[in-house]
Amino acid sequence: MLSGFPHCMRAISHMTLRVTPDAPSRDVQSAPQLRYRHDLDGLRALAVLLIVVYHVWVGRVSGGVDVFLMLSAFFLTASFAKRAEAGGAIAPLAYWTKTFKRLLPAAAVVLLGVLVATALLLPATRWPTIWSQTVASLFYFQNWELATTAVDYYAPHGAMLSPLQHFWSMSIQGQIFVLWPILILGGTLLARRLGRSVRLTLVAVFGVVFAASLSYSVVITAANQQWAYFDTGARLWEFALGSLVALVLPFVRLPEPVRAVLGWAGLAGIVLCGVLFDVEGGFPGYLALWPTMCAAMLIVSGSSPTSFGPDRLLAFGPLRWLGNSAYALYLVHWPILVFWMALAGRGDPGPLAGAGIIGVSIALAIVIHLLVERPLREFSWGNRTKRNGLVVVAASVVAVVVPLGSWQLQEQAEAEALIAAGEHPGAIALDPLIADRFVPTVEPIPAATMLDSEWVSLPESCSGRFATNDPLLVEGCAQSIEIGDPAATVVVVGDSHSEQMMGALIPIAEESGWQLVSVLRGGCSFGTEGKCPEWSSAALAYVLDVAPDAVFTVGTAAEVDGPDEQLTSGLDDVAIQLTDRGINLIAVRDNPRFGHNMYECALEALSSGASCSVPRALALADESPLDAIGSIDGVYLVDFTEELCPDGDCRAVLGNVFVYLDDNHLTGTYARSLAGSLQLQLAGVIP
Known part of the structure; x- marks a missing residue:
C-alpha cells in the first residue's frame, strides 16, 4: 500500500x-x-x-x-x-x-x-x-x-x-x-x-x-x-x-x-x-x-x-x-x-x-x-x-x-501475567462445591488498562437475512458468524445493559449452535413507551420480520443507589406482541447501579482494606419488577441478583474478578462467568 x-x-x-x-x-x-x-x-x-x-x-x-x-x-x-x-x-x-x-x-x-x-x-x-x-x-x-x-x-x-x-x-x-x-x-x-x-x-x-x-x-x-x-x-x-x-x-x-x-x-x-x-x-x-x-x-x-x-x-x-x-x-x-x-x-x-x-x-x-x-x-x-x-x-x-509504546507493552504484559497467575472463576466461585476451596488472590482481573476490551459485542455487522436498511438500526445491528442451520436464533435487543448481559449468553450460544443477532442502542431500553419509542418500534418491527426463536433483553432499570427499580416501560406490550407470534421473550433483571465508580473503589479498597459493598436493599427492589410479566405464556425471567449480591451485599469483586468496569456496567469477564447460572435458568426455554 x-x-x-x-x-x-x-x-x-x-x-x-x-x-x-x-x-x-x-x-x-x-x-x-x-x-x-x-x-x-x-x-x-x-x-x-x-x-x-x-x-x-x-x-x-x-x-x-x-x-x-x-x-x-x-x-x-x-x-x-x-x-x-x-x-x-x-x-x-x-x-x-x-x-x-x-x-x-x-x-x-x-x-x-x-x-x-x-x-x-x-x-x-x-x-x-x-x-x-x-x-x-x-x-x-x-x-x-x-x-x-x-x-x-x-x-x-x-x-x-x-x-x-x-x-x-x-x-x-x-x-x-x-x-x-x-x-x-x-x-x-x-x-x-x-x-x-x-x-x-x-x-x-x-x-x-x-x-x-x-x-x-x-x-x-x-x-x-x-x-x-x-x-x-x-x-x-x-x-x-x-x-x-x-x-x-x-x-x-x-x-x-x-x-x-x-x-x-x-x-x-x-x-x-x-x-x-x-x-x-x-x-x-x-x-x-x-x-x-x-x-x-x-x-x-x-x-x-x-x-x-x-x-x-x-x-x-x-x-x-x-x-x-x-x-x-x-x-x-x-x-x-x-x-x-x-x-x-x-x-x-x-x-x-x-x-x-x-x-x-x-x-x-x-x-x-x-x-x-x-x-x-x-x-x-x-x-x-x-x-x-x-x-x-x-x-x-x-x-x-x-x-508511550514501552509503557503500553509493559502494562499489557503485566495484565496477561495477572490472568495466568491464579484462579479467576468469577461468579462460579459462589457455587457451594467450589466456594469452600477457592482462595482469592490479591489482584483480581481485568487490569485497569484492559477495561476497553471488557465491552461485549458480536463480531460481524448484520448481513444476509439479518441485514436492515433502517437508519435507526443499521449502526447497532451485529451478529455472530453466520451458521447455516442453527439450532436456534436469538436476537438481543436493548441498551448497554442488554449488551453486557450478552456476555453470559455468548458461551451458551457457541456451545449449543445458536445464531446470535444484536440490535442495540446506548440508553434505549426495549419497550414501546421507553426513552426511545421510535427506535423501539423499529427494533420490534425488525424482530417480528426476522422471527427468531427468542428475544433476549434486560427488562428492568435499577435506580442509582436506590431501591426504586422499575419495569421497562412498555415491555408488557412488547411481550404480548412477541409471544403472539410464537417468539419467546427472555427478560433479564437489571444489575445494581451506583453513584460512584465501583472499579476504582475496588482498586482503592485492595490497598486500604476498605469495603465497596452496598446492601442489596439499597440497590434493588425487594421483589423483581419482572414478576409483572412472568405470567405471560412464552416469557421467561432471568435474575442474577444472587450472583451480583450474594448474602445481601452487592460486591465490587467476586471470585477474584472485578464485577463492574464503571458505576453500572458489568465487566465482560464477570458477565461470562454468569453463563452457568443463565444456562440453568434457561433450561427448556429453547429446544
Missing part, C-alpha cells in the same frame, strides 16, 4: 511555483507592503491569557481560541501572498517542515510531561484514554478523537476532562497548515494560467471556503453541537476569514479616529465574548463570528499606527514579550489545571490557587520557550536543509512514541 509513498513525497517536494524576477506581477506593483505588527504579538498574548483566565477562574470558554485560529491563517496567508506576488517559490514541503519543526518539539515536551503526571497522579482506569489522546495530539487528529468521544455513549465518564483536551485546536491548526499552502499554490497557479491577479484569485478561493464552511458550521452546530465544536469543516471559515483579512488589508484606508474606535470596540468584544456568549455550548456556528470579527477589527485598526488606539496597548513590551511564549502557555496551562483538579478533588481553584496555577503556567511556558522553542528555532544544523528539519520533526515524534 505504501509502495508509492516515496514517489508521492518527491512530487510534493517539487510542488513549487517560481515567477522570474524579470517579470514582476501587477500585484507587486499595486499592493502596499505590510510592516511588522508588534500589536498582533500582543493580541496573540491577550487571546491566550483570556483562554487561561477563563479556564481557571471563570470556568467557561473565552473565544480566545477562535482569535488564535484566525490569527494563524492571517500570518500564513500574508506571508505566502507576499511571496507569490514577488515571484518567490511556494514550496509546501519546505513550509511544512519548517512549521512542524517549530511546533512539535514543545508539544512533545508537554506530552511527555502529561504521560509522567498521568502515571503518578491519575488512576489506571484513565491511562488508556490518555494514551490514545497522546497519539491523537502528536499526529494532529485530537479534534476527531474528542468529537468521537463526545458522541460515544460507551465512552468512560470523565473522558472529556482530559489533560490533553485542549490539543483539539492545535490539531485543527496543524491540518490547516497542511491544507492552506496547497490552496494557495493552486490559486496562484490558476491565476498565472489565466493571467489574473494572484491576490484577487486567492480572495475568490478563500471567499468560497468561508461561505461554504460557515453555512455548514451553522447547520451542523444546530444539529450536533458537540460534534461541530471539534469538526475541522465547521472551523475552516475562521481560518478563511483570517486569510481574507490578510489579502484585503493592504488596500484598506480608514481615518485614524475611525480605526481607533474600531480597535477599542474589537478589543472590548474579544474580552467580553466568553461572558456574553456560551462559547462551549453554542460555537462554532454564527456566534463565532463575534470573536473573529472583533479580531479582524483590531487587525484593521492597527494597520498603521494610531495615537490613541489599542495598537499602542497591545504593542506594550511585556505583552509582546509574553506573546513569544503564547504557544507554550497554551500547551501547559490546561494540563496543570486538570492535574491540580485531580490532586485537590475539586473543580474550582478559587482566587489563590487559580493565581498559583496561572503563575506556574506562565513560568513553565517561558522555560519551554527559552530552552526548547528558541534554541531549536535558532539551531543552524536543523535549519540548513529540509532533510535536517525533518530529522528534528522525527526526533520529536520518536521522543513521545517510544516511551
